[in-house]
Amino acid sequence: MLNLILLGPPGAGKGTQAELLVERFHLPHISTGDIFRAAIKEGSPLGQKAKVFLDAGKLVPDDIVVGIVEERLSQPDCQEGFILDGFPRTIPQAEMLDRYLAGADRQITAVINIDVDFEVLIRRLTGRRVCRNCQAVYHIVNKPSQKSGVCDHCGGEIYQRQDDAEETVRKRLEVYRDQTAPLIAYYRERGKLKTFNGEEPIQVVFDQICLALEEQNG
Ligand code: AMP
Secondary structure, three states: OEEEEEEOOOOOOHHHHHHHHHHHHOOOEEEHHHHHHHHHHHOOHHHHHHHHHHHHOOOOOHHHHHHHHHHHHOOHHHOOEEEEEOOOOOHHHHHHHHHHHHHOOOOOOEEEEEEOOHHHHHHHHHOEEEEOOOOOEEEOOOEOOOEOOEOOOOOOEEEOOHHHOHHHHHHHHHHHHHHHOHHHHHHHHOOOEEEEEOOOOHHHHHHHHHHHHHHHHO
């Protein structure tokens, strides 16, 4: 069983590594950011509550997030393992997760911490563009679409997430530094932390993660 957490600042590549890990290990990928964006698109009550926080680059309150994650982790497809991406993001969220898993006689296998310099993140995030239709990710410099503003995969419209605007990006990084970075020490003290250099190419980071997981599982 692999119960994984992907930790790291926004733009570190957690989502990208999560997708590769899903392919390799066939585990459900739980991204709280994706859950909120889907709820906002639907216009559900959760979406209406969450939108204000996402647009401002602030964290959604712990009680809302925790309820959603517990509900998701209780579903049958998570019983053999899971990949959490973007959760936990605060110490209270991590404590809740530990309590919840302990209650089910389970625990976190490893916390994959992806480290990237803040200046690199600002360039990555402010240049990021996403397809409105299929969520494919582009970058104005590193990975532009063939035709400006149009998705290579589905022809959908490419747009900039509101929270990728520079001012919001700076706010998100500040929130990360103040509220999420303390989780590094939290998981290190519990012997769960494995840190990777997220400025390396995607495939290199992925290979290192797989190696670390294999070593851990013997
Ligand atoms: P992400 O796609 O992971 O960068 O998340 C986008 C936004 O969703 C964040 O800036 C927060 O507003 C919200 N969010 C996602 N995960 C959490 C979480 N674990 N706790 C609080 N807010 C979250």
